[in-house]
Amino acid sequence: MKSSSSNPVGWCRQAVILTLLMLSLPVGAVDVPTLYTTEVPYDREARDARGDAYEAALKTVLMRVSGSELANSPQVIAELFPNPASYVMQFRSGANNTLWVSFDGEAIEQTLRNAGQTVWGADRPLTLVWLAVDWGQGQREIVGADDPDRTRSQSRSIDRNRLVRERVLDVAERRGLPLVFPLLDTTDLQMVTFTDIWGGFDEMILNASERYAASSILIGRIRPASSQRSRWTYYFAGSETPMSGSPEAVVGQVADLLASEFAVGGDMPVEAVALNVSGVVSLDAYGTVQKMLDDVSLIETYTVTEVSGDRVSYQVDVRGGAERLGRALRFSGLVETAREDPLFESSALEFYFDD
16 A cells, blocks of 8 residues: 655645545556456366366466466466465356456465565556458458448458457456557548558557557557468557567567566565656646556655645655656656756656646
8 A cells, every 4th residue: 555645735635535536547547447357267067166267267367467477387376376265355157157256456466576576556558459451352441449330241341350359359358458449430530541550651540549548559460361470560658569470469468568567576676766746736736646656556655755836746665766667657647857956856756747
């Protein structure tokens, strides 16, 4: 649990609490409340049907919160979690011989941190996928968030697109990756065509993506009936990464990249970092900044050390150091600024809150 305190600044504590409760997540970030809940196959004929289901469910959860390296290491999982049932909070039968399982997330995180394993929190980047599919014989389409109205003769195209979309969304759900497809409404289709995606005119696609407030953008070009390799380009935090492979494999790569950026190792030392945030001109702005800090999984605790004009100064205890904290704050929506005021620490991170 993160904590903060401040010198008296003339603000009502009750009002601050109410403001925090009403705030939304920063642009580009999505809270994933179901990281520790999953549904897995349930073999009623097995000798230990429920125990097997708990083990499978725990593996899925660890894939989401710690990454593929741990999830694919059964011996390590067995050492860390010798009794998965002890972490189960709720379970119930699902459809088609499945078991719905909900784990104690705080207990799992504590076990991982104590063992020096990485933990990726629930506040995650929203990934927008632009996927152009060449089905052959002149049939080319962009996969959208929903199926467009089609005639009966065009129903096969709907089914194929739905299958591709569901494959991608299924992998994203298993990895705890918030992911959406474009609406492909009039606004989208005026800005992006199949040719734009297939031809690599990514700047146009990135411009069209702004309306979705997604900070993670994946652009794909695939030919399902061809031996030609699929081509993907991934954009995040100002970097461009080429990828190749099936939709499932590429979504897994994106999840691993984001986990490496935001997951925090339990064995990382806690460092004290000075942070100054300008542009805090109202109670609402103050509450928004506090919420941003609360949502950064790197931060253990933070304390308000001074308020001067529109600037709030913090001491932040963070895992991973100032550089990782700076990247996380930029992702959260704060704007990094140059250090101009010699009255403040030269080693402090300087950010501006742009409401």
